[in-house]
Amino acid sequence: MKYTSKIFDLNGRKLTIETGKLAEQANASILARLGDTTVLATVVMGGESKLDYFPLSVEYVERLYAGGKIKGSRWVKREGRPTDEAILAARLIDRSIRPLFPKELKRDVQVVVTVLSVDVENDPDVLGIVATSAALAISDIPWNGPVGAVRVGAVKEIGNGGYDLVVNPDVGEDEFLELDMVLTASKNGNTVMIEAGAKQVPEDIAFQGVSLAKEWNSKIVDFINELVKEVGKKKVSVSVNEELKTAKALVEKSYKDKITALIEGNLPENVSNEVNRIADEIKEVETDEINVNLLREAVDAVFKKNVRERILKDKKRFDGRSPDDIRELSAEVSVIPRVHGSALFKRGQTQVLTVATLGPESLAQIIESAESEETKRYMHHYSFPPYSVGETGRVGYPSRREIGHGALAERALEPVIPNEKEFPYVVRLVSEVLSSNGSTSMASACGSTLALMDAGVPIKEPVAGIAIGLMTRSASSGQADTKGLSAKKLTADEYVILTDIIGLEDFSGDMDFKVAGTKNGITAIQLDVKVDALTDGMIKEVFEKAKTARLKILDVMLKALPMARGEVSKFAPKIKVVQIDPEKIGTVIGPSGRMIKNIIATTGAEINVEDDGSVSVSAIDEVAVQKATEWIEGLTREVEVGEQFEGEVKRILAFGAFVEILPGKEGMVHVSEMADRFVKEPSEVVKIGEKVKVRVKEIDDQGRINLSMKFGENADKPTPRSEGKGGERPFSSAPFGKSQDRQGGREFAPRERRSFGERGRRDDRGPRRGFGGGRGRSQVKEKQYEGGRRDDWNR
Numbered sequence: 001m002k003y004t005s006k007i008f009d010l011n012g013r014k015l016t017i018e019t020g021k022l023a024e025q026a027n028a029s030i031l032a033r034l035g036d037t038t039v040l041a042t043v044v045m046g047g048e049s050k051l052d053y054f055p056l057s058v059e060y061v062e063r064l065y066a067g068g069k070i071k072g073s074r075w076v077k078r079e080g081r082p083t084d085e086a087i088l089a090a091r092l093i094d095r096s097i098r099p100l101f102p103k104e105l106k107r108d109v110q111v112v113v114t115v116l117s118v119d120v121e122n123d124p125d126v127l128g129i130v131a132t133s134a135a136l137a138i139s140d141i142p143w144n145g146p147v148g149a150v151r152v153g154a155v156k157e158i159g160n161g162g163y164d165l166v167v168n169p170d171v172g173e174d175e176f177l178e179l180d181m182v183l184t185a186s187k188n189g190n191t192v193m194i195e196a197g198a199k200q201v202p203e204d205i206a207f208q209g210v211s212l213a214k215e216w217n218s219k220i221v222d223f224i225n226e227l228v229k230e231v232g233k234k235k236v237s238v239s240v241n242e243e244l245k246t247a248k249a250l251v252e253k254s255y256k257d258k259i260t261a262l263i264e265g266n267l268p269e270n271v272s273n274e275v276n277r278i279a280d281e282i283k284e285v286e287t288d289e290i291n292v293n294l295l296r297e298a299v300d301a302v303f304k305k306n307v308r309e310r311i312l313k314d315k316k317r318f319d320g321r322s323p324d325d326i327r328e329l330s331a332e333v334s335v336i337p338r339v340h341g342s343a344l345f346k347r348g349q350t351q352v353l354t355v356a357t358l359g360p361e362s363l364a365q366i367i368e369s370a371e372s373e374e375t376k377r378y379m380h381h382y383s384f385p386p387y388s389v390g391e392t393g394r395v396g397y398p399s400r401r402e403i404g405h406g407a408l409a410e411r412a413l414e415p416v417i418p419n420e421k422e423f424p425y426v427v428r429l430v431s432e433v434l435s436s437n438g439s440t441s442m443a444s445a446c447g448s449t450l451a452l453m454d455a456g457v458p459i460k461e462p463v464a465g466i467a468i469g470l471m472t473r474s475a476s477s478g479q480a481d482t483k484g485l486s487a488k489k490l491t492a493d494e495y496v497i498l499t500d501i502i503g504l505e506d507f508s509g510d511m512d513f514k515v516a517g518t519k520n521g522i523t524a525i526q527l528d529v530k531v532d533a534l535t536d537g538m539i540k541e542v543f544e545k546a547k548t549a550r551l552k553i554l555d556v557m558l559k560a561l562p563m564a565r566g567e568v569s570k571f572a573p574k575i576k577v578v579q580i581d582p583e584k585i586g587t588v589i590g591p592s593g594r595m596i597k598n599i600i601a602t603t604g605a606e607i608n609v610e611d612d613g614s615v616s617v618s619a620i621d622e623v624a625v626q627k628a629t630e631w632i633e634g635l636t637r638e639v640e641v642g643e644q645f646e647g648e649v650k651r652i653l654a655f656g657a658f659v660e661i662l663p664g665k666e667g668m669v670h671v672s673e674m675a676d677r678f679v680k681e682p683s684e685v686v687k688i689g690e691k692v693k694v695r696v697k698e699i700d701d702q703g704r705i706n707l708s709m710k711f712g713e714n715a716d717k718p719t720p721r722s723e724g725k726g727g728e729r730p731f732s733s734a735p736f737g738k739s740q741d742r743q744g745g746r747e748f749a750p751r752e753r754r755s756f757g758e759r760g761r762r763d764d765r766g767p768r769r770g771f772g773g774g775r776g777r778s779q780v781k782e783k784q785y786e787g788g789r790r791d792d793w794n795r
Helices: 084-100 124-138 171-176 203-231 242-254 256-264 271-285 292-314 400-416 440-454 482-486 503-508 536-560 582-589 591-603 622-636 790-794
Strands: 004-010 013-019 028-034 037-045 056-061 109-117 147-156 163-167 177-186 191-201 329-333 341-347 350-359 365-368 373-376 378-383 426-435 464-472 495-499 511-517 522-529 574-579 606-609 614-619 644-653 656-662 665-670 691-699 705-708
Touching (some): 004 203, 028 124, 056 084, 056 124, 084 191, 084 522, 109 124, 147 171, 191 203, 203 522, 203 536, 242 256, 242 292, 256 271, 329 536, 341 440, 341 536, 400 426, 400 440, 400 511, 400 522, 440 464, 440 511, 464 536, 495 536, 511 536, 582 591, 582 622, 591 606, 614 622, 656 705, 665 691
Parallel strands (some): 378 426, 665 705
Antiparallel strands (some): 004 013, 013 028, 147 177, 177 191, 191 522, 329 341, 365 373, 464 511, 606 614, 644 691, 691 705
16 A cells, blocks of 8 residues: 555644555554654454454553653563553444444454554544544445544633533643543444533533534544545455345244244343244244354344334333333442442342442552553442343453443542542442343442442532433344435434333444433433434434433432431541641651651551642541641641640650650750759659640740740749759750850850760760760760650750
8 A cells, every 4th residue: 555644634733644654464554643642553354254243353552652651660561451541442442433334244353553652732542533443444344434533622611601612622621621522423424422521511512512523523534535535445345144134034924923922021131042042943943954043143133123113113112111211210328337338229120239438548549651640539440240131251350341331430420529628538439230231330320429428428419320222213134224324314203212221222222322410410421323323413312311311310319318428437537638838748757757657656547748738647546537637737836935835744854854745746844944943853843744834935046945834923033053042043044055154144155075085085084975986966866865865955
């Protein structure tokens, strides 16, 4: 393929796609660039397969070199399993292209999108959709594309409360977006995929975002088609399976009554087992050699076709509901003991148990990617065990589906989670799907809301969600005829929109449109379709029906728990955040971390200090939190001269005593400040552990606190120098580091120290206790003296 390059102006930014240079052995490859973000998309189709399904796989490969980074682990430098973010990006691409492959295609198709470089402005995931669309469009792989993809954001206007829609917003603008939507649309102008998060945005604003995205997608499709005209390959023809066609005709003609009886009777929970049973019965009757797997596929197709026709004709669903009816709802909270919060939500046969767990800031998740490294304090995990659908299967690490559904529920609740200042906790939600029959992700959003409220999380508004389905006129295969539907707009009698779809309606139908939100607006959207037929009118109708259903569900939820509990569970950690002067952080931590380690060891609390001076204190025991908090506040509080305290005597030295006036903060009471009389030894007046009343007399230039136990009229009078004699006690009122003569008043410098011998003796005075020969001050400070250190005066 010859080298070709095209440039497109995407709202003021240059989008470049080129082919013919890289990955020459793939069926097709596209190098796409937006700003400095660059991705390589390759598509490859395998040989003929005997599979009875279409084996499409999409891989999204993140490389840390794209952001100029090396993996942080000291032992493993190669990238490991895909991150959740990479899996979600792969799902975006998969959901954008899968509906447009021919239903007859059974050959293996693999898409690999490799992120080569990233900047701080443009997302690689949306660029990956465009690159994949272009690669499939120019390849020989059968595909009814291309599609365009674009991100649309909504920013709240200051003053009037309106919204300003932005196409392709910067990554740095994400925190200001009220709506963040990725939308894929086909060349026919129909929506194929939507993924969106919002901060309680009204339905009309979300619809405006859809319309704007489709306008730009139409331009992107035209841009890709220009490349197809120049270098596009002839598509491989897809032959119709004549044996399957014959099997369908046989079932339709001779055994339709069995399927009708199945639909009109009490449909069992596991429909696939009944479909297989009917196919086996047909196989026993028919003498012709018909593959049983083909018969099962044929019976399944005819069954789904009849389900569609019945709903379209009678506007009645096989479980007796009308199109707008919601199944029976129930909700309860505090269903699990000892956990921090729990809730059980049930809608028909769909049942989800969600458990909330609270933790300190240190338990936040660290996410490392090529673009950035960030911490995440709110997480939602979703588990879908095989027993939830009455089957056996693998249990282990989460599947892509589980990661995707968990991310959707997380996105639905994220806008109502209080910020760190309002609620200084890390929050983890786990939704256990106990029974599944339609939209467990939206049931997870409902149950998670109640679990948060049960845990005492002051969410801004309760969130609920619902799944909306679509049935259209179908071909005999039981799936919508993509080419036929895309050629025209459907009339009112050719489609019906269903509220609260069950599993069968999801598998048999053409759409799974999930909308979550509060009473005020939308918080999350996820759309998957199987046909290229979703119009603006249908989307508008879905938003209206979803809002009506959401409000009904919220009524049931709030009967179980009207508002969040006033306090967290007794089993949850208690957390308090103290804001200190950033310059005082060193005081809290202490030399080599000794102070903060002492606080942790003494109180049992966990302490985290941030660069901005916020200190988070957490412990299960609220008393421990209070004690550690007071200690930190005491360490960082500015003490003023004249303040009075009742402190505890911590140490007694020959010249005075050290009194703890605040948790972690001590001052020294000189022996001359202990009483109005002469005191020979501090132990005459105070004892270790005794509570004494003191006042701050002075704070010297090194921050050392001098205390006095003298109050009233005698507070500033000199203390007698000996018992029964008048006059002043020598050096009684001198500040630390100064001396006075015996007549009082005149200051003079301390006598210059004489030299020391090798073994610590003065040359003329003999040994001097505590000073080893040749040791510097740092060594002297560590020497212990009568329960205190030599550097106690520095405290």
